[in-house]
Amino acid sequence: MRARRLRAGLRGWGGVGAMAAVCALALAWILLLPLARPHGAGGAPAGDGGQTARATQARAGSCTDADAQNRSLPPSAAEGATVRAIKERGYLSVGVDQNSYRWGYLNPNNASGALEGFDIDLAHRIARDLLGDADKVQFRAIPTNERVPAIRSGRVDMVVRTMTITCDRLEQVAFSAPYFLTGQQVLAPRTSAVTGYDGSLAGRRICSAEGSTAYDHLSADKKSGRLPASTDISTTVPNQLDCLVRLQLGECDAVVTDGALAASQAAQDPTVALKGDTFTREYYGVAMKLGADDLVRRVNRVLEDYRKDGGWKASYDKWLSPTLGKDSESATPPAASYR
Incomplete structure (x- = not known):
């Protein structure tokens, strides 16, 4: 299923006028998303089948934000209830941003109006691994303050949206291993x-x-x-x-x-x-529902492959090198350490 495209009429990014137009488009886009909705798809994304969320990641009492990124599950290709439900549905539902330049955004100079960016590339890569087709993904625009609620309510299978792994969030959602270093x-x-x-x-x-x-x-x-x-x-x-x-x-x-x-x-x-410089050290992770252990493990396997086969680096060079630089500490994917 190919994503439906939204035409963009803006020209350029600088200035108040362009920013206001982008924000107006954001409101409309929230109503228009998902971009790709397969025929017959009507239900909410599958979570854990109604099971009680298991304590699969460390609780805040034994966690510090300095090592929160090291508490994900080891990678695996094994399929459980969550992955099987996604395959049966036929598409992956992903919460993303649509106005973060070079991360997840509607390029006003791209006539196709397709979402682009570093996070969007990663979402397509996960869909390719799970479903054999990078375009079998349904994007939903999620505001910053709705990322956790969107996962917990089952509106999306995962959020790929510059989301920092923290101990407080580990109490509410499950995270993949880190895929980006920032501050x-x-x-x-x-x-x-x-x-x-x-x-x-x-x-x-x-x-x-x-x-x-x-x-x-x-x-x-x-x-x-x-x-x-x-x-x-x-x-x-x-x-x-x-x-x-x-x-x-x-x-x-x-x-x-x-x-x-x-x-x-x-x-x-x-x-x-x-x-000034960054004053913290933080890591982005793919956020998923607590208890979706098989999906967490599968995403971690995707990230392992993404780092090894050059996909991560190619995406960084395309989207982020122009703003962060090729020699930035962020230009190298963070190493994964599992609990």
Whole structure:
């Protein structure tokens, strides 16, 4: 089943007008997705068949965020109830972003209007392994703050959407082994006096996405005193890209988000720039439902192959090297360590 395409009428990414158009398109796209819905498909994605979610990954009490990425299940090609249900249905349902430049986005200069990006490549690769056809995937646009609920409710089989593996999230969803290394960073107007995640944020209005690790760090660091008490972190948005729009409109002074996403946003708008270095070390993982052990193991096998056969590197070079650089620490896939 080939994905249905949405025509894109935007021209270019820079500036407030383009960003506002992208956000308007995002609202329409949420209503139009899925892109690919096979004939006769009517049910929600299969989860664990109604079974009680098993404690397949370490609980927060024995977990630290420094090693949360090392708590996934070893890879396997064995099929269980979750994988069989996906095969019987005939397509993989994946929650993705549609407005994160070079990660998962609608390219306004691509007449086909197809979703593109690093995360989109990975979703197609998983579908190819599970179903023998990279296009047997149903994409659903998921806001940042809806990623966990979408998995737990069974709206999607998995989320491939720049989602950091943390101990708190391991309580709610299962994760694959890590597929990308990143860290939190500050984005601000190029002419701003903000210098990074430091005292220069005093009295500044900081924007972050609801349900993001960025907001978690901002909240914790303000309570601990790492951030100045006068830093205003009250500006939160459902989708991370909305922070860039707020920044362009002068409704906030800086954005805190993953450095990989911030670099892509700086590429979209030359009036903003990264400020300072990343101040955390984090890993993205594919998120799935607790108890879907066979799917977690299968995705980990896909990731092993993706790293070994050059697929990961080819995708990085195509999408992320222009913004992060070929020599970045993120340019090498993170090694997997299983529990």
